[in-house]
Amino acid sequence: MRRIALAAVLAVLAGPVLADTPVTRLMDQEMRALRAISGDRMASYLSRPETEIRYSSAWLDQQDTAEGGAQWRCLAEALYFEARGESVKGQFAVAEVIMNRVDDSNYPDTICGVIHQGTGRKYQCQFTYTCDGHADVIAEREAFETVGKVARLMVDGAPRSLTSGATHYHTRSVSPRWARQFPRTASIGVHHFYRQPTRLSSN
Template sequence: MKAFRATFLVALLSCFASAAVADEVLASRLGALLGQERQALAVVPDSRLAALTSVPSAQERGVETQSGVIYDRAFLASQPAADGNSEWECLAEALYFEARGESVRGMFAVGEVILNRVDSQLYPDTLCAVINQGTGRRYACQFTYTCDGLAENIAEPRAWERVGKVARLLVDGVPRALTGGATHYHTKAVNPSWARVYPRTASIGSHYFYRKPTRTASN
């Protein structure tokens, strides 16, 4: 029994010694490899190294920008959590129900239409009034979700967070440069009669955008 224990201890110590040697060999090999990497990097010009390690710009990624706004989700994620008054809430709600499934560019485009209507003399002069125009009258509402008979429940918190940020940026006055002054839009799945006479200004995501013709004194 004593002989067995002695043999076992010798074997165990041998294993530890082998592990220590293996660790030393591994550390030596890693050190050599890192040394080679440092030597290789040393001959790379600083400008080239910076280009290889820097994050591509929005333009390089093919993402459209406008006066500091980058139309992608990474940009929205970098923005602070948004909140605001009832006007902001009305716009955020409209974007949630009308465009939360769109790209960031598509959400901004729908928001532009609503703000363009606020600026037009043909529509009410507040966000909430524009969005709720005709609400309660069947087929007379301007935005379907306000008169479809369904409750406006916010069931997707992350989508609400995104549209809230878009609404905040639009209310704060970012340029509206996506839709050419559009006052109307519809999904590409439908073809309303007015789309045949209103000039189309943009096609973004699942929506077409239009500008209501301006009446002149001669017509």
């Protein structure tokens, strides 16, 4: 099944160019985005296992305590500092943004790389907690255990169905300049979610 899916994608990518209409221009934009995904990333995307997720505290509480390697830890820490006060659904939504960036050729191809991109320059990083000058202390162990479960599920390939491919988010209390140019894909809890537009080449 996975080989068939990959073959179908490759067939679409290699297909003929259609007449120039608004619909085909949109299709062309999506095709360019697909072509920008490396073979390894595409294979990883197509081979993700389907996991039934229920976005509730009661369901998450029933899941085993999570642990993992460096990538899991990076995601768990990001969720702790960025979204521990959010609902379970809100935490999964923030995790989707990070995982979507991992799959996007505009960003590093590891979870830790995405989260720490720009770290070291105060307020120039991608995730504020990594460059706000405050020590990253995990003081709420129960909250960390909760986000750790979310992180484990996402690293293991849980579906990303909440934010429609979002690569950015911000809290409702701020209005960054980029938010006026990026299409909003969802609003969950205190966050608005956006997808970075595909940049078309000049030729």
